[in-house]
Amino acid sequence: MRRIQKACLQRFEQLAQRFGARRPEQAVALWMQKAREISENHGVPLAEALVWVDARLQGKWRRFRWRRQGRPPSAASGRALFCDAGLGGLARWLWAAGQPAVWCRDADDSQLVRRALQAGAVLLTTDSLLLERRVVRSGRLPTVWVPPTLRVTEQLALVFDQLGLQLLPPRCMRCGGRLCPVEKAAVADRIPPRTARWLEEFFLCQSCGGLFWKGTHWQRILSRLRALGLPGAPG
Numbered sequence: 001m002r003r004i005q006k007a008c009l010q011r012f013e014q015l016a017q018r019f020g021a022r023r024p025e026q027a028v029a030l031w032m033q034k035a036r037e038i039s040e041n042h043g044v045p046l047a048e049a050l051v052w053v054d055a056r057l058q059g060k061w062r063r064f065r066w067r068r069q070g071r072p073p074s075a076a077s078g079r080a081l082f083c084d085a086g087l088g089g090l091a092r093w094l095w096a097a098g099q100p101a102v103w104c105r106d107a108d109d110s111q112l113v114r115r116a117l118q119a120g121a122v123l124l125t126t127d128s129l130l131l132e133r134r135v136v137r138s139g140r141l142p143t144v145w146v147p148p149t150l151r152v153t154e155q156l157a158l159v160f161d162q163l164g165l166q167l168l169p170p171r172c173m174r175c176g177g178r179l180c181p182v183e184k185a186a187v188a189d190r191i192p193p194r195t196a197r198w199l200e201e202f203f204l205c206q207s208c209g210g211l212f213w214k215g216t217h218w219q220r221i222l223s224r225l226r227a228l229g230l231p232g233a234p235g
């Protein structure tokens with residue numbers, strides 16, 4: 001995990017300069033100390049705590065910059081987010097947050113890299129070894145390392161912070177397809193009678209044909225997304 005610690009240290013030094021810290025080395029020492037505390041208090045490896053602190057700081061920097069210059073479109077926005085086999089839970093939350101995520105459940109690392117490059121996607125991986133690949137180090141394949149031991153909502157917040165994403169109207173929670181409104185009458189035979197009595201808005205997934213409505217499950221997911229304080233407005 002040394003390489004992650006080294007990478008985070010470099011990013012901290014860069015951030016201290018960007019923030020215009022009067023004593024950059026003190027700021028870096030403080031952030032390193034914070035990561036050590038998180039690591040000890042929550043029993044997570046130091047590398048993971050460092051990535052977590054780094055993601056929060058990067059998010060802070062972005063908000064600081066946006067206040068001064070206005071919000072630029074994120075380079076990652078609209079690009080597919082390829083999730084490795086271990087990130088199925090994250091992929092579903094990304095769909096709920098309106099992101100075009102693809103869960104590559106059967107791909108090994110090499111296939112994943114190849115497919116992500118072909119699709120012009122951003123790669124989300126739990127495998128820190130993958131960060132060593134030249135294509136990742138050179139920045140040709142934008143990649144976010146997601147610590148597998150983080151809770152899934154923490155993983156989501158980290159990806160949003162690192163890529164500067166915004167909440168968008170939810171996608172299909174089964175396959176990530178786009179949801180389009182559909183006339184209630186056209187799908188009447190598929191709506192459970194109790195739901196039909198109190199809801200008028202229904203949506204069809206353009207990929208798998210699944211039927212969705214803003215019931216209690218949908219509301220619960222949206223309120224958890226709002227509670228994370230992510231930017232943008234969920235549907």
Ligand SMILES: [Zn+2]
Binds near residue numbers: 205207
């Ligand atoms: Zn679907």
